Amino acid sequence: MAFRDVLDIEVQAGNGGDGSMSFHRAKFLEKGGPDGGHGGRGGSIVLRAIEGVESLERLVGRRKFKAPSGAYGEGRLRQGSDGEDVVIEVPVGTTAFDSDSGRVIADLVRVGQEQVIARGGFGGRGNSTFASSTRQAPRFAELGTPGQRRRVRLELRLIADVGLVGYPNAGKSSLLAALSRANPAIADYPFTTLSPILGVVESVGGEERLTLADIPGIIEGASEGKGLGLEFLRHISRTRLLVYVLDVTRDPVSEMRQLQAELRAYDPSLLEQVACVALNKVELVDPDLAAFAEDELAEFGLPVFQISAREGQGLNELRAALFQLLPDRELWARTHALEVEPEETREEALSLTFREDAPAKPGEAPERVWEVHGGGFEERVVRFARHMDDAAEYLSGVFKRQGLYNALKKVGAREGDTVEIGNFRFEYFEEEGK
Ligand SMILES: Nc1nc2c(ncn2[C@@H]2O[C@H](COP(=O)(O)OP(=O)(O)OP(=O)(O)O)[C@@H](O)[C@H]2O)c(=O)[nH]1
Ligand SMILES: [Mg+2]
Incomplete structure (x- = not known):
């Protein structure tokens, strides 16, 4: 699956329609009253989070988005129609920044969530509005205001419900393949996986689904920006459940310590995420040794599952646990969404x-x-x-x-x-x- 997690776009909301300057005309009536209607609102540009797309790739062909302007007001108090909003569908987990100010202008963490990222202009008022007892025939109307135009950076951070983390060769891609229909590259050398890959996992009975991300192996020093790891750590920060994948043949306890140290250095809150441990390749070692490793891993306070991604061992238990442990999306979103930063109030002091x-x-x-x-x-x-x-x-x-x-x-x-x-x-x- 193609994967793109940063995209720059340009958005232009519609202008507000001008108010109309018009006077009532009728047979036998020489001077009718003002009857100019208001202009319509300009269309806004809206981001909407949808399910089932995991990348911004789809948008690549279209970098500019323009919403239609509101129509002019007309005589007989006819109001101009509003310009329709243009909705840009993006994956859940998309954050939008104003490219110039760097401000967060949207952070969509729930399916169906919407946020206006460029506001349409206001329609102007028609001349009928300005009539009064002393001004019975106003020969002026108001113009619409321009729609907002801005450059926007879209960033996808929440790529999956569950993220697999581990060192190269631990068996993350193998586990993804075993739990889903995804078909990631699997090979016996480090850094086989170069960009995140998603798979859909179904519950044992098939009635529930979640997305699982296979994230490239994290290497030592990733948190300091070494190697591949760093840019992928931010995806981990937005998954709701982490699965630490450890290779039972490689001193899992010390690997787990290193791994957590790496995550902590990047962002200490990562260690507070709901998580579990998948102790992989257990078919390669004596069951007693695997049990011993599981006991030792108890020090981390996380549920541990002995599995073999290759042989299929323990996978149903792990699968069930993923659905059980996964924090509720709404609840999660409430605590993890970025706040949209208020627009700078344009009005300068007099x-x-x-x-x-x-x-x-x-x-x-x-x-x-x-x-x-x-x-x-x-x-x-x-x-x-x-x-x-x-x-x-x-x-x-x-x-x-x-x-x-x-x-x-x-x-x-x-x-x-x-x-x-x-x-x-x-x-x-x-x-x-x-
Ligand atoms: N014996 C055995 N080998 C496994 C198991 N799971 C994975 N492997 C092997 O371990 C090697 C690495 O597996 P991958 O799934 O590519 O590991 P990865 O964690 O995705 O590695 P990177 O993408 O490089 O980070 C491959 O040769 C797999 O066949 C297992 O349960 N048992
Ligand atoms: Mg891999």
Whole structure:
């Protein structure tokens, strides 16, 4: 089975549709009221965890995902339809990071779990919204906002329910083959397995299934980044059950100690995972010796199973134990899922900068201009870019209510000064009676 555990993609959510600027028309009616509807929402990009795929390989052909925009609003108060979400199906255990900030934006640990990774834009409001007793015919509408666009790194970490760990040649691949229909390479030399291989194991009666990962042999020094082992250790960290595979002919107790030391050095929490020991190749030694080794292994406090992957001995007991020991997925997910880190709130603090522009005519006083940045004002203005002049009175009213005039007053704005927000300019005036 092809295996891919890291994939970079680009996602672009749909833009919000623009609100409509429209007036009611009917026979015998000269001036109808405003009836422009709202724009639809842009489609979002959603990750969904599904069962039965074990690799990101499937997505390789398609690295860019784009969701449709929301439709424009129309006259007669017709709202534009929303852009449909684009759902990207990924294996359970996929974590998504924002490639630029490195933030976790999704961590899907349960079948069917979904997470928006790029939000569609908001639809703009139609002109009907802006009508009031003093503004009966608003000749402006709001534009939709752009959909989120980002580069995303997908990483697959939870590749299986159960992970086999052990040193090269212990018989991990043989065990996988014996317990499932998978067909891994098996050979009498170390590092036969070069990338994780998955198999599906059925319970003895066939009514339950779990996935079992054969992970390449861990070598000494793996936790320090030596050799092959390290990059595979992270897969182990997300399996729910570990099976230590030991070769009974190779001093299993000291191998077990080394193995645990290796895991501990990589991530101490690995030793807290639910686990058991498969003492393999027991048909090669005297039963007393195997029993002795089993007793000795008791010091690790884990259930031990004597098996022979080659001869099939002890496999039914081990198989039953896997299903019994496997922690409940929901419960496991609750404690092991990464937290999605909140988006940085985009809104910057309000800043007011003063500048003097050259006068329009020589001899006149220079123009006093206040530049407004932050506070969400620029974003607001952009949404009326198409009908800026008509929206000016509405906008300045909104800004006044939001405290912009007070803030300007505090820093010394004078009657007649120009206020500049993006490419929207208006004159500052002090209200009477204030
Ligand atoms: N006698 C005997 N040999 C076994 C048993 N299980 C595996 N072997 C042999 O041990 C050797 C290594 O087996 P693999 O299953 O490839 O071991 P592995 O742990 O996957 O090794 P790497 O992939 O290199 O880490 C092969 O020659 C197997 O035939 C067993 O129960 N009894
Ligand atoms: Mg192998």
